[in-house]
Structure formats: C-alpha cells, structure tokens
Amino acid sequence: MMMEKSGVENCLNVLLSNYSDIENLMLEQIFSIRKISFIDRRGWCIDSYDGGEQESDKYDDDLAYYIYVVEGNKLTGCVRLRPSLCSTLLSQTFSCLRAISSIEAVNKAWEASRFCLLRPSAPEGKPLRVRGGLDKRTLSMFIKMIEFSKIKDIDFYEVIVDQAMLKIINFSGWEYALVNEDKIKFGAPVFYVHLHCNSNSLSNLKKKLLGD
Known part of the structure; x- marks a missing residue:
C-alpha cells in the first residue's frame, strides 16, 4: 500500500495513492471532478465516456497512481500517473504524437494525464493563488509528481497539453x-511534452509556490 500526504497549508492536503488503495468514495470524487472538468466545462468528446456523473476509462486500474488535493473533506484536484511501458493514452489514442526517439526512451518515463482542478476557492478568506496567477494546487501537484519520480526512478513524464496548460x-x-x-x-x-524530473525543476516549483 502506498499513500503519502503533505500539507501545503492547514486546509489543503496533497495525497498520493495507488488505484487499489483509494477508497471508493474518493475514487468517485476523482471521476466526478474529471467529468465536470473535461465533459461539462471543456466539452471534450471522450470515446470511453458513456454518460453519468463520472468520467473514467480502461487506464484507471491497479497500474495507475493518483495525486489529488483535498480541502477539508472535498477533493478539488487530481492527476493520473501510469508507467509509459504499459498501455497508456499515449500508446493508443495519441500514439501519432510520439516521436520514434520518445518510444525508445519510455523505459524510464511515466505518462501523466487527466490533470484537472475544480474552480478556485478561498476558504476562510485565504486565496489559493500565488503571484502570476498560478494556483497553489497546481504547483503542489507538480511538486508531488517530481517527488514521486524519485521513488519510481522516473526521468520524465510524458504529457499531452493544450496551449493554456503549456x-x-x-x-x-x-x-x-x-x-x-x-x-x-x-x-x-x-x-x-516531456516534463523533466530533476532537482532544478523541483527547486523552481517550490520557489514559485512560496511566491519568490
């Protein structure tokens, strides 16, 4: 079982768990905010989505890990991580975007997908945004991703992003x-994009989180 927890501030916790270790209620919240983010807000046409209040697919299984943000008792953000050597969105749906050199390098890479946040909130009058408009939850999940990379010996994350996320x-x-x-x-x-998991990136993210 793997579950790690870090507190960014008293009301915001960032957790890491394998699919098999997450309670059903928390999984339902993860799939629910994905539906809100990708189906309702962005209007994505996801082949695996067949209606309902949750969005999940075949890549949500025991090979997947999740980093998620909990504020109080409410989950407000998440991202899914999977080893690139197994079946992923990038080996299937987005395989046309992978360069040959990337295919050869995935033995030390993981895919990060389904990154989403609920609309920002400000519990007790404390804003969640830091200088430049970056959400603390985004930075906190980025930091957790790099920390997780050290555990799993990950060189980089493979991601597909739009212009806003880039x-x-x-x-x-x-x-x-x-x-x-x-x-x-x-x-x-x-x-x-390849997100490099190195100490310089981790330092940059932590400085940005602190508002430096």
Missing part, C-alpha cells in the same frame, strides 16, 4: 522539452 508549465518553472505538436487533427493545437 503556458502554465512554462511559467511554473518546470523544465520541459516540446517534442511534437499537432494543430489540425484534434481540432485545436495540442503539444507532446
């Missing part, structure tokens, strides 16, 4: 490589 990554200080992009097939520009 700007967030860029401004956060997380070092990355833009490997490929597509501006036609998916209806809007999407980018295949």
Whole structure:
C-alpha cells in the first residue's frame, strides 16, 4: 500500500495513492471532478465516456497512481500517473504524437494525464493563488509528481497539453522539452511534452509556490 500526504497549508492536503488503495468514495470524487472538468466545462468528446456523473476509462486500474488535493473533506484536484511501458493514452489514442526517439526512451518515463482542478476557492478568506496567477494546487501537484519520480526512478513524464496548460508549465518553472505538436487533427493545437524530473525543476516549483 502506498499513500503519502503533505500539507501545503492547514486546509489543503496533497495525497498520493495507488488505484487499489483509494477508497471508493474518493475514487468517485476523482471521476466526478474529471467529468465536470473535461465533459461539462471543456466539452471534450471522450470515446470511453458513456454518460453519468463520472468520467473514467480502461487506464484507471491497479497500474495507475493518483495525486489529488483535498480541502477539508472535498477533493478539488487530481492527476493520473501510469508507467509509459504499459498501455497508456499515449500508446493508443495519441500514439501519432510520439516521436520514434520518445518510444525508445519510455523505459524510464511515466505518462501523466487527466490533470484537472475544480474552480478556485478561498476558504476562510485565504486565496489559493500565488503571484502570476498560478494556483497553489497546481504547483503542489507538480511538486508531488517530481517527488514521486524519485521513488519510481522516473526521468520524465510524458504529457499531452493544450496551449493554456503549456503556458502554465512554462511559467511554473518546470523544465520541459516540446517534442511534437499537432494543430489540425484534434481540432485545436495540442503539444507532446516531456516534463523533466530533476532537482532544478523541483527547486523552481517550490520557489514559485512560496511566491519568490
């Protein structure tokens, strides 16, 4: 069993768990905010979604880990992590964006997908945003991802992002490589990116979280 917890501030906790260790109620919250974020808010057409108040797919299984933010008793953000050597979105749906060099390097890579947040809140009048408009929850999950990479010997995360998320990554200080992009097939520009898991990126993220 793996479950780690870190407190960013008293009302905000960042947790890490394997799929098999998460209680059903928490899993339901994860799938619920994914539905709110991707289906309701962004209007994504996800083939595996067949209606209802939750969004999940075949990649939500025992190989998946989740980093998620809990404020009080409410889950408000999450991201899914899977080893790139197993079946992933990037080996299936988005395989056309993977460069040959990336395929050869995935033995020390993981995929990060379904990153989402509920609308920002400010419990007890304390804003969750830091300088530059970056959400503390985003930075906290980024930091947790790099900390997790040390446990699993991960060199980089493979991600598919839109322009808005690429700007967030860029401004956060997380070092990355833009490997490929597509501006036609998916209806809007999407980018295949490697997020480097190194000490410099971790330091940049922690400084940004502290508002430096």
